[in-house]
Amino acid sequence: MENLLEMSSLFLQQLVNGITLGGVYALIAVGYTMVYGVIQLINFAHGEIYMFGAFLAFAMVTVFNVPFFMAAILSIIICACFGIVLDIIAYRPLRKAPRLAALITAIGMSLFLQNLALMIWGGEIQSYPREALPAFFYQEAIAFGDVTITWIQVFILLVTVIFMATLHFIIHRTAVGTAMRAISQDKTTAALMGINVNRVISFTFALGSGLGAVAGILVGLYYNAIFHMMGFIMGVKAFAAAVLGGIGSVPGAMLGGGLLGVAEALGAGYLSSAYRDGISYGVMILIILFKPSGLIGRSTTERV
Amino acid sequence: MLKLDNVNSHYGQIHALKGISLEVEQGSICCLIGANGAGKSTTLMAISGIQPVSSGDVTFEGESIKKMTPDKIVRKGIIQVPEGRRIFPYLTVEENLMIGGYANPDKAKVAEIADKYYEIFPILKERCNQLGGTLSGGEQQMLAIARALMGSPRLLLLDEPSLGLAPLIVENIMKIIKQIREEEGITIMLVEQNAQAALELSDFGYVVETGEVVLEDKADKLLNDPKVKEAYLG
Numbered sequence: 036m037e038n039l040l041e042m043s044s045l046f047l048q049q050l051v052n053g054i055t056l057g058g059v060y061a062l063i064a065v066g067y068t069m070v071y072g073v074i075q076l077i078n079f080a081h082g083e084i085y086m087f088g089a090f091l092a093f094a095m096v097t098v099f100n101v102p103f104f105m106a107a108i109l110s111i112i113i114c115a116c117f118g119i120v121l122d123i124i125a126y127r128p129l130r131k132a133p134r135l136a137a138l139i140t141a142i143g144m145s146l147f148l149q150n151l152a153l154m155i156w157g158g159e160i161q162s163y164p165r166e167a168l169p170a171f172f173y174q175e176a177i178a179f180g181d182v183t184i185t186w187i188q189v190f191i192l193l194v195t196v197i198f199m200a201t202l203h204f205i206i207h208r209t210a211v212g213t214a215m216r217a218i219s220q221d222k223t224t225a226a227l228m229g230i231n232v233n234r235v236i237s238f239t240f241a242l243g244s245g246l247g248a249v250a251g252i253l254v255g256l257y258y259n260a261i262f263h264m265m266g267f268i269m270g271v272k273a274f275a276a277a278v279l280g281g282i283g284s285v286p287g288a289m290l291g292g293g294l295l296g297v298a299e300a301l302g303a304g305y306l307s308s309a310y311r312d313g314i315s316y317g318v319m320i321l322i323i324l325f326k327p328s329g330l331i332g333r334s335t336t337e338r339v
Numbered sequence: 340m341l342k343l344d345n346v347n348s349h350y351g352q353i354h355a356l357k358g359i360s361l362e363v364e365q366g367s368i369c370c371l372i373g374a375n376g377a378g379k380s381t382t383l384m385a386i387s388g389i390q391p392v393s394s395g396d397v398t399f400e401g402e403s404i405k406k407m408t409p410d411k412i413v414r415k416g417i418i419q420v421p422e423g424r425r426i427f428p429y430l431t432v433e434e435n436l437m438i439g440g441y442a443n444p445d446k447a448k449v450a451e452i453a454d455k456y457y458e459i460f461p462i463l464k465e466r467c468n469q470l471g472g473t474l475s476g477g478e479q480q481m482l483a484i485a486r487a488l489m490g491s492p493r494l495l496l497l498d499e500p501s502l503g504l505a506p507l508i509v510e511n512i513m514k515i516i517k518q519i520r521e522e523e524g525i526t527i528m529l530v531e532q533n534a535q536a537a538l539e540l541s542d543f544g545y546v547v548e549t550g551e552v553v554l555e556d557k558a559d560k561l562l563n564d565p566k567v568k569e570a571y572l573g
């Protein structure tokens with residue numbers, strides 16, 4: 036009996052951790068998938084925007100003593116603008132070039148931004164001093180038996196749900212969201228209907244990058260570890276989540292993120308935490324081999 | 340209203356338009372007829388700003404539009420119904436219509452036009468929450484026309500509206516095109532392979548062959564022209 040209780044509490048604890056992590060994956064994955072939807076490009080530099088989101092908030096809090104929530108909002112806005120600039124200077128000139136050219140540029144931008152962060156902040160892992168953050172973050176919010184949920188987890192889940200709901204609303208209920216979907220289905224016809232395609236693409240980058248920054252800030256808090264490679268590692272996993280759900284599909288990215296987070300946490304809990312990263316890669320390879328359109332992606336037409 | 344002056348256009352090495360000149364008069368229906376690959380769609384895409392013009396000029400109401408972006412041209416009042424209808428398959432019928440009104444700053448007007456076309460095409464109203472891709476060809480053509488009209492065009496470009504439709508539906512579509520000109524006063528440029536139907540409807544016609552205008556005249560004259568009869572009218 037006691038054994039059973041212990042088993043189920045391990046399961047529940049890992050489930051909670053997995054869902055938290057999954058929400059973060061989903062926040063990043065929608066950025067990959069939305070950009071892919073409108074310009075069929077895997078924006079490899081997306082992970083770096085996530086990293087900059089974490090660093091910018093961190094720098095504002097620690098260097099300039101900006102209150103945490105204010106710093107977070109500023110960082111999100113800066114990263115949204117950053118996404119627009121990235122598209123305009125790096126990708127827009129290559130819109131009509133072969134796709135490989137844009138893909139190589141994306142990898143180049145990713146490396147460039149990693150090294151830029153390395154130059155600015157160094158290679159050390161940075162952490163928030165406890166007194167810089169709202170005190171309740173690391174306290175236990177709910178505990179039953181051995182299962183504990185910290186406030187930071189509650190906060191992450193809450194923020195994720197709110198942003199995902201807002202995103203869903205934007206994509207399905209606003210004119211610009213409908214335009215994003217139209218562009219992902221037929222760019223030429225969207226232009227023929229009077230949509231300023233470049234402007235909507237900019238909006239998409241802003242949206243994806245802003246959400247990436249949200250994720251970066253949350254993860255920076257969760258692990259309290261901010262470093263220049265964090266975007267690379269997280270980017271690969273979130274990309275795996277996007278592929279799992281079906282690249283180009285926003286609900287797919289949400290589902291893929293959630294599933295991957297839970298799979299990883301359970302894998303880490305039951306097998307060994309050494310398998311944690313391997314699970315994402317394994318899932319990605321299996322999906323690419325057996326169902327390249329993903330769980331709920333469409334194989335013929337891309338969509339947002 | 341619209342004037343093409345010696346327009347050339349290329350797809351890489353392919354010289355698709357070789358000095359096309361034509362004019363569309365305000366309030367008229369003008370048609371472009373010609374065989375497959377003649378350059379009709381390319382001409383419309385060049386007018387709409389999708390296909391780059393390598394030389395020559397396109398002017399709309401005296402203003403050159405050749406370097407304008409497609410969305411700007413739409414805002415000037417030229418809207419195209421592209422070949423093959425190109426309904427957004429994963430948007431609902433209603434969303435397709437709303438996209439048509441995207442560039443129209445007058446949202447009350449957009450809603451009004453939507454209501455009007457729901458009345459003219461009751462089938463669209465019935466299907467308004469259905470995905471565009473699930474409509475039949477004829478329904479899609481009606482949706483494509485209604486979608487373009489949502490932007491309140493002054494010049495409507497129609498690329499082969501009869502393509503792949505049954506004769507009865509073609510007749511219906513032609514009637515609607517006539518209505519659009521008569522009731523809304525919208526000028527129309529019609530591209531067709533169905534030369535008979537197009538010429539019967541039009542005031543003026545151009546015959547295009549391999550990227551060049553080879554014949555132009557009043558539509559009724561073209562209908563009786565022996566060369567046209569032989570080549571384009573069964």
Ligand SMILES: Nc1ncnc2c1ncn2[C@@H]1O[C@H](COP(=O)(O)OP(=O)(O)OP(=O)(O)O)[C@@H](O)[C@H]1O
Binds near residue numbers: 380422
């Ligand atoms: N995307 C493209 N790339 C290369 N060549 C093209 C492209 N689109 C059209 N062409 C070529 O340009 C020429 C004109 O094509 P266009 O589509 O304008 O003809 P069309 O008169 O509309 O024919 P149809 O009646 O079949 O629609 C053709 O020779 C065609 O092969």
Ligand SMILES: [Mg+2]
Binds near residue numbers: 379380381
């Ligand atoms: Mg054509």
